[in-house]
Amino acid sequence: MKTQILARKERDAREAVFPDLRNVGILARALILYMAMVLAYALAITAQPYDLIINIAVVLAAGLPVAALVGAAWALLTPWLRRLAYWQAAWLLTALTVMVAAWGARLTDAPPWRAVPLALLGLVAILVYFHTLGRALSPAVTEARLQALQARIRPHFLFNSINGVLGVLRADPKRAETALEDMADLFRVLMRENRDLQPLADEITLTRQYLNLEKMRLGDRLNVVWKLDKMPPDAVVPPLVLQPIAENAVYHGIEPTQAPGVIEIEVARLRGEITITVKNPFLERAGAHHGGNKMAMSNIRERLALHFDAEARVSSGPRDGRYQVQLVLPYVAMTKTTDTRSLV
Numbered sequence: 001m002k003t004q005i006l007a008r009k010e011r012d013a014r015e016a017v018f019p020d021l022r023n024v025g026i027l028a029r030a031l032i033l034y035m036a037m038v039l040a041y042a043l044a045i046t047a048q049p050y051d052l053i054i055n056i057a058v059v060l061a062a063g064l065p066v067a068a069l070v071g072a073a074w075a076l077l078t079p080w081l082r083r084l085a086y087w088q089a090a091w092l093l094t095a096l097t098v099m100v101a102a103w104g105a106r107l108t109d110a111p112p113w114r115a116v117p118l119a120l121l122g123l124v125a126i127l128v129y130f131h132t133l134g135r136a137l138s139p140a141v142t143e144a145r146l147q148a149l150q151a152r153i154r155p156h157f158l159f160n161s162i163n164g165v166l167g168v169l170r171a172d173p174k175r176a177e178t179a180l181e182d183m184a185d186l187f188r189v190l191m192r193e194n195r196d197l198q199p200l201a202d203e204i205t206l207t208r209q210y211l212n213l214e215k216m217r218l219g220d221r222l223n224v225v226w227k228l229d230k231m232p233p234d235a236v237v238p239p240l241v242l243q244p245i246a247e248n249a250v251y252h253g254i255e256p257t258q259a260p261g262v263i264e265i266e267v268a269r270l271r272g273e274i275t276i277t278v279k280n281p282f283l284e285r286a287g288a289h290h291g292g293n294k295m296a297m298s299n300i301r302e303r304l305a306l307h308f309d310a311e312a313r314v315s316s317g318p319r320d321g322r323y324q325v326q327l328v329l330p331y332v333a334m335t336k337t338t339d340t341r342s343l344v
Contacts, residue, residue: 018082018089019130021075025309030126034067037122059118066101066119090127097123161186161210164217179216182209197236197307199334200267200274204228207243207265214250222254223262230268234334237274238307244296245278245325253280253323274329282323297325304329 019026042055073096074081081089101119161183169176186209208226215222246263254261261281268275297316304312308330316325 018078018084018086019133020078020082021071022078023309024311026130027071027075028310029129030071033126033129034122037118037125038063041118041121063118063122066097067122069100070097070119070123086131090131093123093127094120158187161213164213167217175216179213182213186210197332198239200231200235200237201233203237203239203242204231204267206240207246210243211246211250211263214254218250218254221258221260222250223260225262225264227264227266227268232269232274232331232333235269235274236332236334237276237329238303241300241303241327242276242278244300245276245327248296248325249278249280249323253282256283257281269331272331274327274331276327276329278325279319279322282318282321300327 019030021027021030038056038059042052042059046052046055070093074093081092084092097119161179165176165179165183168179186206204226211222211224215224242265246265249263253263264277264279266275266277297314301314304314304327311330313328314326317323
């Protein structure tokens with residue numbers, strides 16, 4: 001058993017370290033680093049300032065096809081490379097780069113001593129950068145940050161839920177007892193290890209239970225409209241991304257007024273993305289009340305960045321007389337191995 005646990009930890013560490021070039025954020029960083037290497041190489045071989053632009057063009061013409069081929073191979077082989085130790089995957093990419101650069105030099109009659117070092121310089125810079133980043137975002141550090149971020153959410157959830165129960169405790173003890181049982185079920189879910197992605201349907205269920213508790217406290221003041229007809233049944237998302245937004249919608253859109261209000265929650269898939277939109281009443285005279293949204297939005301942005309890097313987007317603010325929060329996430333289908341290892 002210990003051997004299996006150690007093997008799993010070793011495999012997890014390997015997968016967490018090597019960069020996934022299919023991720024938009026990782027690809028953008030790699031391109032920036034490559035262009036920096038091109039500029040540095042062009043500067044090194046430039047004797048006169050007015051030759052710099054020409055040298056950059058020459059270096060790009062020689063190196064860009066090689067970089068494109070190696071990058072495409074890297075992206076295609078990523079699932080396999082991430083099962084290897086970092087140094088093993090790095091050596092394989094280095095050998096591939098040398099072969100592609102030498103082959104390209106032969107086709108163009110360019111001297112190999114110029115094409116190969118340039119390709120290796122860019123690759124080494126990229127691999128060193130991502131190795132450093134991978135150590136900073138190792139599974140242990142990432143998990144600790146996720147747990148710390150979620151710990152900041154749970155007290156708010158607890159306080160609001162208790163307030164909901166207290167609101168009906170005297171008037172309807174049986175209903176309060178049922179609500180306490182629901183709270184126990186909810187916190188059983190929340191106290192689990194929430195490092196992995198979870199089914200979107202579970203997040204919807206959790207949010208429904210929370211809103212039912214708030215409905216008990218607020219009565220007819222709270223009305224919820226769900227639009228889930230375009231929600232993919234097999235999608236997975238980071239835990240606790242929808243419930244805090246619904247909590248904010250109640251706190252900032254329903255509680256400040258005695259008038260009935262509607263919270264609208266829509267989940268839809270558009271090609272390779274999942275869009276989660278939450279709308280609630282926006283009160284101009286209570287605009288300062290919306291300042292509390294900042295902490296929750298910052299929390300969600302950071303957790304989405306840990307899971308998806310630049311592939312996830314968050315926007316929030318007044319729109320058409322209502323306050324709207326929208327999350328755009330990459331569509332990830334549920335599999336047996338789906339987890340948070342999507343950055344490095």
